[in-house]
Amino acid sequence: MKITSATIYPLSVPLMEPIKMSREIVADAKTVLLCISDEEGRQGWGEASVAPLMTGETLDSLVGSVKYLVEQAKNWEWTEPKKFAEEFAKILYGNASAKSCLEMALLDLFTQQQSIPLWRYLRQENNLPDVETPAPIPLLRMLGGSFDKEVADAKSFRELGFRHWKIKIGSLSLAEDLHRVEALSNLLEGDVISVDANGAMSLSDAIQFCESKEASKLSFAEQLVPADLPLEDFVLLKKRSPIPIGLDESIHGLSEIEEFIKAKALDGASLKLIKTGGVLPALEAGKTLLSQGLKMNLACKIAETSLAGAATASIGFALGEVPWGFSMSNQYLQFDICNQPLKAQEGKLDVAQLSISGIGVTPNLDRVKSAIAKGYAAIEC
Ligand SMILES: [Mg+2]
Missing domain, CATH: 3.20.20.120 (Enolase-like C-terminal domain)
Structure with missing residues (x-):
């Protein structure tokens, strides 16, 4: 399984009401969606959110890490999910959120290819x-x-x-x-x-x-x-x-x-x-x-x-x-x-x-595009 193309969507989705935590108030969800395609035209989706006080990630840093990881990952053969983490480590140190985003998209593709829901595979x-x-x-x-x-x-x-x-x-x-x-x-x-x-x-x-x-x-x-x-x-x-x-x-x-x-x-x-x-x-x-x-x-x-x-x-x-x-x-x-x-x-x-194959949820592209964060654009890799 190879990644033939990828698009990164930096999103900002408003919350129904701001959520107050001890050290921050969150008013909108800043999250990164990734859509990758394989040789057979399937699409796999991944997501990771920013968490400055938990992972140190901001929207800019997360988008940058996902882009770097995906660009390198395009040349690789992705066949064994249990080895994904090991392979990611050969491309990029740390950056758990970006790796989670790509792993999710690859697992979506892998389980669609196997015609099995992700939960059953797990x-x-x-x-x-x-x-x-x-x-x-x-x-x-x-x-x-x-x-x-x-x-x-x-x-x-x-x-x-x-x-x-x-x-x-x-x-x-x-x-x-x-x-x-x-x-x-x-x-x-x-x-x-x-x-x-x-x-x-x-x-x-x-x-x-x-x-x-x-x-x-x-x-x-x-x-x-x-x-x-x-x-x-x-x-x-x-x-x-x-x-x-x-x-x-x-x-x-x-x-x-x-x-x-x-x-x-x-x-x-x-x-x-x-x-x-x-x-x-x-x-x-x-x-x-x-x-x-x-x-x-x-x-x-x-x-x-x-x-x-x-x-x-x-x-x-x-x-x-x-x-x-x-x-x-x-x-x-x-x-x-x-x-x-x-x-x-x-x-x-x-x-x-959840649908019967893959992660079980497929984003609607128009909705995704309507949620792109102000000052950002979709990035093709
Ligand atoms: Mg907690």
């Missing part, structure tokens, strides 16, 4: 028994905005069937966050409720937060402290915390997962393709966590389209369980790039929404 790689319809994946719904809005959203989305929640913390005082967390925990009692500070807390605040009775109903607390703290701090937090500790910004791939497991510094991790460098490395990371009795969530960066959503969901269908839920971020976009965006059904994503 499930075979995971040695799980083949099934026609794997269990739907629970979706993780983020709560944000004013406290009144959080309460109203929690009630209305719970009625729609959502049972997994994420409360963003770290931009208010510790006392205010604890008050919100307690009130929302009481409202959503029995559900999988989590908080995410995106590394904004000091170690002492994080310990105080976890030990407080207001946080006692949480299912896990994600990335309370900055990723650049020494490992001993994470070990101490885990030791002192009565609630499970999840990590996101601290975990980019398997080597960090193994290091934190060895140090007994986590109860689970958040897996994103832009961090792991693609679908297959994320599958390996998920397998490792589950095999150690740890938890994981799957997540798209805020925000990615249905394309990255479908590729990430495929890992969940292949693993057979996503204990901490799947944060499918296309639900926060004003519009999506395909005709039938992935949608929650009773708070879950079912496999029937």
Whole structure:
């Protein structure tokens, strides 16, 4: 399988409403779509989003890396998905997001060629028994905005069937966050409720937060402290915390997962393709966590389209369980790039929404072109 042509689309898709995190406010999804063609005229699509505070990528740097990678990759024969990561490393050091974008497009082509859905290919790689319809994946719904809005959203989305929640913390005082967390925990009692500070807390605040009775109903607390703290701090937090500790910004791939497991510094991790460098490395990371009795969530960066959503969901269908839920971020976009965006059904994503070959979602070119970021243009390689 060879890449005969490629087009890169730098996109900016507005969110329904800005999402406030501890260290940034995201108002639009800056994401890069890649369309590659093979010798037989098939088209494969890939996506990766910018994440300046998680991967260091901006739209300019991501477009530049994807372009470089794809131009070099055009001369290569791509036949064995398990070797893709090794081959990418021969072209470009680091740059996990760009590699994830190309890997996704190549996997889309490969699984179309095999007439198999990506999720089934991954499930075979995971040695799980083949099934026609794997269990739907629970979706993780983020709560944000004013406290009144959080309460109203929690009630209305719970009625729609959502049972997994994420409360963003770290931009208010510790006392205010604890008050919100307690009130929302009481409202959503029995559900999988989590908080995410995106590394904004000091170690002492994080310990105080976890030990407080207001946080006692949480299912896990994600990335309370900055990723650049020494490992001993994470070990101490885990030791002192009565609630499970999840990590996101601290975990980019398997080597960090193994290091934190060895140090007994986590109860689970958040897996994103832009961090792991693609679908297959994320599958390996998920397998490792589950095999150690740890938890994981799957997540798209805020925000990615249905394309990255479908590729990430495929890992969940292949693993057979996503204990901490799947944060499918296309639900926060004003519009999506395909005709039938992935949608929650009773708070879950079912496999029937994915087509029977490839990633399962095909972008509509007119929609893609209408979302090109201001000051940018499609790039032919
Ligand atoms: Mg997170």
